[in-house]
């Protein structure tokens with residue numbers, strides 16, 4: 001008899017579990033509350049810019065093995081585009097200093113011993129001071145573990161950890177920061193090549209998964225929000241979607257891959273993270289200057305990362321709760337000024353009429369990657385034998401990232417496959 005799995009939530013974690021199980025011959029049913037798959041990682045047509053944009057610029061690294069193998073499994077790994085070497089362009093807007101951090105493409109971090117490839121004004125010893133992060137506990141603070149000042153912190157550690165943790169790094173969990181350092185910087189340039197879904201998040205990470213699922217005979221039900229589950233003994237016995245309900249046999253598996261608030265309203269008593277941080281993205285319809293790198297770290301301004309896409313310049317600002325209530329026009333103007341400086345676009349353009357723009361403020365972009373919130377992340381396995389959890393907020397050992405989401409989906413699928 002064909003085994004069945006119901007996947008609740010068509011974000012990246014749910015899709016990765018669904019794809020794994022469909023490829024293993026399961027009869028898969030995906031249930032998504034909204035009309036679109038992708039969750040916090042999706043593209044859509046934006047009338048303000050008359051472009052298809054992503055809800056947020058998503059950066060992955062070549063060491064994100066689960067995410068890359070997910071993309072490979074849906075046939076879209078080539079859509080994750082990046083340079084041959086792990087090179088990162090930086091600019092400090094305060095003095096217009098520019099540099100290239102060149103981590104190379106090897107396994108051993110030899111770049112540490114070449115002062116032309118390191119962060120300017122840093123010595124090898126500065127990097128050794130990061131070592132305690134590697135084995136630190138998730139209950140320790142970054143600020144109590146490594147020096148959070150100086151040229152290395154300002155030029156590399158702060159931008160890297162702010163992007164990964166989405167909290168002010170000293171207040172973040174040292175264990176989560178350590179996982180990032182172990183899987184990227186310590187694994188050499190080969191693990192640090194920046195990868196971007198150049199044709200859009202949905203085209204690369206979402207639509208091919210839906211296509212594969214349909215080809216495998218899976219159903220993907222949009223506008224199908226799970227409201228409640230009923231239990232019978234050690235199993236989930238019914239999924240209630242409002243107008244309809246699905247009765248399960250004990251061998252039918254359920255992967256709950258919804259955000260923490262939805263999960264705790266469905267599974268009363270489930271402990272989940274309760275605090276979240278915003279990310280702001282801004283998109284300007286403007287042709288990138290010819291010599292501009294595809295991606296730049298920006299220091300000393302409001303903008304943190306600047307991306308050059310076809311006909312569009314886009315920025316990311318993390319830990320952005322402070323910007324959620326700033327008037328949109330003012331924010332757009334301030335961001336545009338930073339962009340013009342970083343991309344060396346003239347002052348007249350910076351102060352002239354704004355190009356067509358859009359600002360996307362995701363208020364609950366990620367859970368707060370602090371020791372306190374990390375301690376509230378549940379494991380994949382639940383007290384019900386046929387119910388497993390997935391999502392970037394479950395206990396993946398990583399902060400809220402695509403890699404963590406896919407990993408959680410893979411782990412949930414592993415448990416489903418092991419069900420008796």
Ligand SMILES: Cc1cc2nc3c(=O)[nH]c(=O)nc-3n(C[C@H](O)[C@H](O)[C@H](O)COP(=O)(O)OP(=O)(O)OC[C@H]3O[C@@H](n4cnc5c(N)ncnc54)[C@H](O)[C@@H]3O)c2cc1C
Nearest residue numbers: 009011012013033039040041056058059226391392401402
């Ligand atoms: C602006 C922004 C920028 C980011 N930048 C990066 C980056 O650069 N690099 C990186 O690696 N990560 C980044 N992330 C994080 C990354 O997007 C997330 O980790 C990932 O998308 C989370 O996927 P998920 O499946 O765990 O959750 P979600 O995407 O939240 O998916 C959950 C799904 O469940 C659905 N759902 C909710 N309730 C129900 C219900 N009751 N029934 C059915 N369905 C339901 C939701 O509609 C949603 O589709 C960023 C996130 C944001 C918001």
